[in-house]
Amino acid sequence: MxxxxxxxxxxxxxxxxxxxxxxxxxxxxxxxxxxxxxxxxxxxxxxxxxxxxxxxxxxxxxxxxxxxxxxxxxxxxxxxxxxxxxxxxxxxxxxxxxxxxxxxxxxxxxxxxxxxxxxxxxxxxxxxxxxxxxxxxxxxxxxxxxxxxxxxxxxxxxxxxxxxxxxxxxxxxxxxxxxxxxxxxxxxxxxxxxxxxxxxxxxxxxxxxxxxxxxxxxxxxxxxxxxxxxxxxxxxxxxxxxxxxxxxxxxAAVEDDTAPVDADTVLRTVSHTLRHDTRYLEVALGRLRPHLARVPDADRLLAPVDDYLLVCPGLADAWDPDTDDGTARRLPPLSNAHLAALRIAGRRLALRTAGLLHQLARGAGPEAAEVLGALDRLIDEWCADYRDGCGARWxxxxxxxxxxxxxxxxxxxxxxxxxxxxxxxxxxxxxxxxxxxxxxx
The missing domain is CATH 3.40.630.10 (Zn peptidases)
Structure with a gap:
């Protein structure tokens, strides 16, 4: 600055x-x-x-x-x-x-x-x-x-x-x-x-x-x-x-405006992945909480973590074709570009949360070493999905x-x-x- x-x-x-x-x-x-x-x-x-x-x-x-x-x-x-x-x-x-x-x-x-x-x-x-x-x-x-x-x-x-x-x-x-x-x-x-x-x-x-x-x-x-x-x-x-x-x-896939072969299958995968990732991150946060008193300014990191964990389940439900009970807002017609963006967005929310938890674990000291190691492996895996699965390029x-x-x-x-x-x-x-x-x- x-x-x-x-x-x-x-x-x-x-x-x-x-x-x-x-x-x-x-x-x-x-x-x-x-x-x-x-x-x-x-x-x-x-x-x-x-x-x-x-x-x-x-x-x-x-x-x-x-x-x-x-x-x-x-x-x-x-x-x-x-x-x-x-x-x-x-x-x-x-x-x-x-x-x-x-x-x-x-x-x-x-x-x-x-x-x-x-x-x-x-x-x-x-x-x-x-x-x-x-x-x-x-x-x-x-x-x-x-x-x-x-x-x-x-x-x-x-x-x-x-x-x-x-x-x-x-x-x-x-x-x-x-x-x-x-x-x-x-x-x-x-x-x-x-x-x-x-x-x-x-x-x-x-x-x-x-x-x-x-x-x-x-x-x-x-x-x-x-x-x-x-x-x-x-x-x-x-x-x-x-x-x-x-x-x-x-x-590149976010500008593919062609019609998908099977949008519902992609949406199910994206939604189920987001729910699974969210549950894993909630467990990681629970394991970190007893050690956060020693983390300087932990509240500033926890606030966005809480926001992301709040919205993820609702987004997963909104995107999942199997959760529509007739009262939810219907998805508009989706192209392959939309599906790519939703896949990226779900992973983004999980990765941001994992990154913030990683910082909390680093600050928590040796007692959080096991959680830190698990988060490291998770971040590597999810970033590889961005790089190799989505073709993300700097x-x-x-x-x-x-x-x-x-x-x-x-x-x-x-x-x-x-x-x-x-x-x-x-x-x-x-x-x-x-x-x-x-x-x-």
Missing amino acids: DELADRAAALVARHPADARLRTVGTSRAGTPLRLVSVGHGSRQALVVAGPHANEPVGGATVLRLAERVLTDPGPTLRADATWNLLLCLDPDGSRRNEGWLAGPYTLGHYFRNFFRPGFLEQPEWLPDGAARAALPETRALLALQDELRPFFQCSLHGVDVGGGFVELTRDLPGLPQRVAETAARLGIPRELGPYDSLYWPGLGPAVHRIPPPRRGDLAAAITEAAVESTWFHPHRYGTVTAIVEAPMWGV IPVARQVEYQSRVALAAFELADRRTRAGSRSGESGWGAGTAVPMHRE
Whole structure:
């Protein structure tokens, strides 16, 4: 995180007339939340990096975006706009991933050092509404959104294993084609059926519309991202928000849109595997609990473990064709891409949980040696399934950044085009700074 701030300060020093750096808040641990602003346009764009602690690519992407806007010889990128680039929304959580960030970039090294806080400590979510936001990082972002009233907001996310995709709060016609062109040029697989947008409207291949927020139980919020969020908070200003997901390990099967031969058999296997893995992890957690008093900050690791173990059984039931009693939400028609994404998602939840338990076991000392050894074998086995069974391959960081920055720029340009078209026609809701009612699409 310090290196990212230093690079931002150096960039601003090279362009003092067009770039500024300011602090817009502090994290729970007192880390400054730093914002780079580029340009002097009257219309505001906001880009948020590091909303999830284990997704570091956005930090490099915002610096790439800043450099491109500063060196763009024409008006396309500036478009009478000021770019506001938040370097990292969750710097405290990001620091806890430093164990794998320096490499080697292997699946085992990543999952053994993975950290993502529990759902209630993730700063983009508003489980109790904006007025009752508890985290200082969340309050800082909300204040920034209300200050800027951006016409365009982009949240930079990462997919650990799978492919790239985009989620939008409003349609941006033309974006699926731009995503396809960028992905093809850079060799990035597009994830056509990500599990968290399984029931969401599709706007085109690998582009999905986020449903309006609704209050629900914690499990539904985690699995469907349906809770009130900072993605929708500036919706009242006419903002279009784009969530740009870039993969770290790519899997070609997530863009296979052909019809499966026997979807039910695959779903049974995925569901039964997730239930089996969950039971094994619950036993491992039970064996670790007597030794956790000696683990520093064990609660921070236990919170996401509890979240994952909470949602896994419900997901397994939702995907299993044999558990449908007529009351559950029916699965949409599934392609091979959907089935590959569900297989990856089930394994992801188990591997993340195993990695967090591995860290707890390491901290618990010799008394947890047997559990640690069992978790090591499990992580190796499951990572081998990703590598050999799913064909997961590491995507170099430079290519991740290039993909994410190009998709973000495409979304910006299309949002700018639509905003200007709306202004010319006199439509409300797309002018920068114009307050409009919350639109329940």
